[in-house]
Amino acid sequence: MDLPALPRVVIVGAGFGGLTAARTLAGAPVGVTVVDRRNHHLFQPLLYQVATASLSPGDIAYPIRSILRRQKNAEVLLADAVAVDPASRAVVLADGRLPYDFLILATGARHAYFGHDDWEAHAPGLKSLEDALEIRRRILLAFEKAEREPDAGKRRALLTFLLVGGGPTGAELAGAIGEISRHVLTSDFRAIDPGDAHIVLLEAGPRLLPTFPPELAAKAAATLKKVGVEVRTGAAVTAIGDGFADIGEERLEAGTIFWAAGVAASPLARSLGVPLDRAGRVLVNPDLSIPGHREVFVIGDLAAFLHQTGRPLPGVAQVAIQQGRRAAQNILSSLRGEERRPFHYRDPGNLAVLGRGSAIADLPRLRLSGFPGWLVWCFVHILYLIGFRNRFIVLFEWAWAFLTGKRAARLITGNVESAARPPGR
Numbered sequence: 001m002d003l004p005a006l007p008r009v010v011i012v013g014a015g016f017g018g019l020t021a022a023r024t025l026a027g028a029p030v031g032v033t034v035v036d037r038r039n040h041h042l043f044q045p046l047l048y049q050v051a052t053a054s055l056s057p058g059d060i061a062y063p064i065r066s067i068l069r070r071q072k073n074a075e076v077l078l079a080d081a082v083a084v085d086p087a088s089r090a091v092v093l094a095d096g097r098l099p100y101d102f103l104i105l106a107t108g109a110r111h112a113y114f115g116h117d118d119w120e121a122h123a124p125g126l127k128s129l130e131d132a133l134e135i136r137r138r139i140l141l142a143f144e145k146a147e148r149e150p151d152a153g154k155r156r157a158l159l160t161f162l163l164v165g166g167g168p169t170g171a172e173l174a175g176a177i178g179e180i181s182r183h184v185l186t187s188d189f190r191a192i193d194p195g196d197a198h199i200v201l202l203e204a205g206p207r208l209l210p211t212f213p214p215e216l217a218a219k220a221a222a223t224l225k226k227v228g229v230e231v232r233t234g235a236a237v238t239a240i241g242d243g244f245a246d247i248g249e250e251r252l253e254a255g256t257i258f259w260a261a262g263v264a265a266s267p268l269a270r271s272l273g274v275p276l277d278r279a280g281r282v283l284v285n286p287d288l289s290i291p292g293h294r295e296v297f298v299i300g301d302l303a304a305f306l307h308q309t310g311r312p313l314p315g316v317a318q319v320a321i322q323q324g325r326r327a328a329q330n331i332l333s334s335l336r337g338e339e340r341r342p343f344h345y346r347d348p349g350n351l352a353v354l355g356r357g358s359a360i361a362d363l364p365r366l367r368l369s370g371f372p373g374w375l376v377w378c379f380v381h382i383l384y385l386i387g388f389r390n391r392f393i394v395l396f397e398w399a400w401a402f403l404t405g406k407r408a409a410r411l412i413t414g415n416v417e418s419a420a421r422p423p424g425r
């Protein structure tokens, strides 16, 4: 006797949201197909540590296939999704079509240059392992080039690092570059003093870290100052080119510029044919489905959920994780003939690290900064990293770096010739 085929749930994107949805469906009477264009799940909150040579790529990435190895109702497909065809219930892949009964779209976001895509070659952003290794290469080669530069003016420009965007990623990158220059590279060069590096964090808004309470943001600015970071607020970048950034009439010369401002939702959202917000995110229903298609759910950075606060929820891992769980549970409710539940975000707080042994933590009943904040930051990040080996290695690396102030083993990058290569995606 033929058994009836199980309903097929296709999940596109195995980031925080998609992976949580897939795991929530473990053991359920559905077939799960997880599609991602990369073979690994990436722990993006620690990308800046790969970019600044604290961790290796393999420490923060894990093969999706291995994560779902024991989940018998799940399969993994390495494929690039190029569109969704809601009318015929299929995901269009670069090399085929994938039919679904239910779809969870979780393809996240990437950096946006506010209509100036040509800035990307001069100021790469941080989203993938390739981006992180490119940023690491630019940081380390800036010191190498400065060591060989006889002209004092050019040397100063080479040792100037500009970071555009004063949110957590910009602040974390700035703090880590400050730490490398002031504490890690101190004895490695002969002609230059890496401690002379000039690190400038540019924020267009009135203050650093706008998603944190003002007093924690002020503490963060003070901590960054100690590692040589100059924070400039009200500084909207108007042009970026080879070796410079303009703030209106003012030109800042810098050997290295990084972009940490603005994100845009994955372009896949456009193919759904439903209303999007200005950042290209899908305006989802309270149950995370999309208007007109109860079988399609959009979650994480790709979704604009306005039903709780009237404004989109922040683009953070916890929103994606909790939405992944709710979307999967709502699919199961529908299959059981039960009513779906609206999504409600429980905010566990906000964290940002600013250098060795210092972080800020804005928790529901507690605000911490400095070393206590850093301990909370370490605990939370270890808890959410995937894989025992990764947790163990990262914990060891942090303890080692904290106790010795060294990270020599990771100060490795590509050769000088690859400098002409555009940043990876």
Ligand SMILES: Cc1cc2nc3c(=O)[nH]c(=O)nc-3n(C[C@H](O)[C@H](O)[C@H](O)COP(=O)(O)OP(=O)(O)OC[C@H]3O[C@@H](n4cnc5c(N)ncnc54)[C@H](O)[C@@H]3O)c2cc1C
Residues within 6 Å of the ligand: 012, 013, 014, 015, 016, 017, 018, 035, 036, 037, 038, 040, 041, 042, 044, 045, 046, 047, 048, 079, 080, 081, 082, 106, 107, 108, 109, 126, 127, 168, 169, 266, 268, 299, 300, 301, 302, 315, 316, 317, 318, 320, 351
């Ligand atoms: C540098 C950086 C630092 C961050 N720091 C923090 C932090 O400290 N705390 C915090 O909470 N959040 C942080 N975030 C944000 C957090 O990582 C995101 O909110 C979270 O990853 C969103 O999860 P998601 O599942 O929506 O998307 P993602 O995790 O981005 O996953 C999307 C997945 O979809 C796949 N994909 C994309 N397009 C396609 C396609 N067309 N076809 C197939 N697959 C596709 C991608 O390969 C990826 O695996 C940070 C983000 C960055 C970039």
